[in-house]
Amino acid sequence: MLMLDKALKGSRRYWMWLLCLFCIIAAGLCFYLRQLDQGLGITGLGRDVSWGLYIAQFTFFVGVAASAVMVVLPYYLHREKQFARITILGEFLAIASVIMCILFIFVDLGQPARVLNIILYPSPRSLMFWDMLSLSGYLLLNAIIAFVTLRVEREEAAAPRWIKPLAILSIPWAISIHTVTAFLYSGLAGRSFWLTAILAPRFLASAFSSGPALLILLCLALRKLSAYDVGKDAIRKLAIIMTYAMAINVFFVLVEVFTVFYAAIPEHTMHFEYLYLLGGGHNLAPWMWVSAVFAVAALVILFTPAWRRTQLPLACILVFISLWLEKGLGLIVGGFEPSPLGAIAHYAPTLPEWTIVAGIWAVGAFLITVFYKIVLSVREEVDS
């Protein structure tokens, strides 16, 4: 079913790469065992900033997972044939991302051994319950769709008829995972930074540009490293989606900035001031400006006809880094600084925290490598 045999035959380069990833995973695991032993005190978290890099990374990768819909929707709903070779790559990227999300939540728990309590004592009033349902459902949907379509491709048979309804179902489901994730934050009365109805739309916009940016980079890497080409048209279309999603995201952020600063309610402005005020000694501020400058630079490149095609990889890297800083770091930490009592904790992730995060990234890269290896081998076999 999983066709894992395909992942066991590879070049020396393939095995070296997997070995590198394995080492990073092992390093992350070592630090995680230490965290398990000593508690979350070995991270930079504290009573004021009680969620940090782990939860921020979780939020960012829910977006990457949801962004698979940007290839699934045109392919299954609009029959865009250009996406024929890229759709399955998007689905496997979603699978790897959801697994990363689950790991990020898991390493953030103080008592991970009790994680099944979420199922033993289901609490529909908690958004975390719905997040668990939507994420696991999305993982299941994508796993079924991706592996079954690949399987029938290998057997050169027609896809079973129930695959298309499942793929169509995965479209609203993708929207739901990121909406519910935004609701985790935007439903908290005491956290004015997140208490805004634009949070879910903003999450979706940033997801639909950061995800395609990563997918384009992965496709370009595949073209360099193997003979597999998803096609110019697919990349071009995906780049357009990324461009407009990025523009909408920047617009949403500016809308938020206007509301916050024109109304000038201290409770709302203080978080933005914490994040963006340079010279205040807040260690995140320079990074938030890097994010803002990269966003503008990416948009300039993507909207300039002469650069759009030649500088696409650079633009994708800028989009990805910009949104990673904004959402994978600032958005969560900014909600806690300053605290409801006005305290600033100066949260900075520690070495163990970074290593655990790198380990989970390596798990994601490992899964992507294996999945894409299987896809490429099956398609090579069919083509020959």
Added chain:
Amino acid sequence: MKITRKDFLRLSGLSLLAAGCKPAVRSANQPASGTGAAPTQLTRWGMVIDLRKCREKDGCNACVHACNAAHNVPQIANRAHEVKWLWTEPYATVFPSAQTGYAPQTVTETMVPLLCNHCADPPCTRVCPTQATWKRDDGIVMMDWHRCIGCRYCVAACPYGSRSFNFEDPRPSIASINPDFPTRTKGVVEKCNFCEERLTRGLKPACVDACPQHVFAFGNLADPDSEPRQLLRDRFAVQREPELGTGPSVFYLV
């Protein structure tokens, strides 16, 4: 009796389904807990804190020490890892929206005792994914330290900063352990329990009894003749951030 593979699979599938449905059925049978204090509620524990009396002996902290000793609250040097049930903050920090800017420093810098507000509609219990924290019929917001998975969603949801997470093992940081009250482990959230363990024995909370100034008035808010209700009738009182709709059960006389 012979059982085919198909039968076996069908049976195990059905059993799994039945087991899976059990919690849903159970929760459907439980009556939904209403939001807010129902007028017919018999008991709603509450507290009135007289800041004028407290100011007369500013910084005595007898209440804080009594609470820490009674509940095995660890004394952790690292500010970020502190565990606090009852503690004090300056008046201006606690009531930022009640500042005129012209009050004398003696008022704005006075230390104010803080604790869990035992809200009528607590945001923390709403977000908990395992029902490890819940509101009792008498209004006390409880914590089950054996069920808590340490996700800290309640910490993010509490607008008052009243919840503490054990970032490290608290036991080495407890000066002398009170054997009558459990200690906690690393990785769980804890907070003030309104001395629920003393109330069952007919006692008042430890902070109330420890205060030399009789700053704390504790009693049943549902009873019009209770001490807190009499104080609230006679004097002007404030709550922390009542505009959030949480309905705190702790009141401050300013």
